[in-house]
Amino acid sequence: MIGVEYAIMFAKATELEPEFGYAGIFLFFQVWHLVCRCVWRLQLKHEPLPNDLIYVRHPPTLIREHYAFDIMGQIYNQEETARAMKFRLGLLRILEVFWEKLVPTLDNLREGSIGEHIEPEIANNLNPHFTGLYQGS
Numbered sequence: 001m002i003g004v005e006y007a008i009m010f011a012k013a014t015e016l017e018p019e020f021g022y023a024g025i026f027l028f029f030q031v032w033h034l035v036c037r038c039v040w041r042l043q044l045k046h047e048p049l050p051n052d053l054i055y056v057r058h059p060p061t062l063i064r065e066h067y068a069f070d071i072m073g074q075i076y077n078q079e080e081t082a083r084a085m086k087f088r089l090g091l092l093r094i095l096e097v098f099w100e101k102l103v104p105t106l107d108n109l110r111e112g113s114i115g116e117h118i119e120p121e122i123a124n125n126l127n128p129h130f131t132g133l134y135q136g137s
Contacts, residue, residue, distance in 0.1 A: 004025055004064070004067070004068040004071060005071050005075075007021075007024070007025055008021060008022065008025070008068070008071055008072050008075050008076075009075055012075055012076060017083075018072065018076045018080040018081065018083055018084040019083055019084050019086075019087035020087075021072075021084075022068070022069070022072050022084045022087070022088065023087060023088075023091065025065070025068050026065060026068070026069075026088055026091060027091065029061045029062065029064055029065035029068070030061075030062075030065065030091070030092070030095055031095075032061045032126075033061045033062055033065075034095065034098075034099065035126055036061065036126045036127040037099070038102070038106055039118060039122075039123050039126055039127070040127075041103070041106045041107070041110065042106055042109060042110050042114060042115035042118060043110075043115035043116075043118050043123060044115075061127075069084075069085075069088070072084060
């Protein structure tokens with residue numbers, strides 16, 4: 001989180017608009033989350049969801065993005081933070097549409113057994129939740 005705080009403080013010091021100063025951080029965490037979801041869909045779609053549904057829906061990447069937004073609220077004023085929030089929601093909507101369009105492609109890849117070629121180590125590094133699923137294998 002020190003890196004996130006530094007990035008936001010640097011954006012403010014260089015007088016970058018708060019929307020754009022925060023956008024890079026937001027996209028980093030959201031794209032990482034998107035990759036985790038893709039791996040889950042490709043490899044583990046047949047696995048039942050774990051009891052901790054919050055963790056699956058919000059792995060550490062999204063928790064960190066939320067903390068980054070809190071840090072931004074401490075660095076920028078209320079009006080600037082509100083503008084960044086609107087921009088953040090717009091980016092999130094774009095990513096959601098992208099995910100909806102990506103799901104059929106992932107399902108086609110999964111039918112071709114591409115998920116079997118993703119190493120457990122890669123999946124574990126993307127999201128620690130995958131570790132438990134591979135312990136038995």
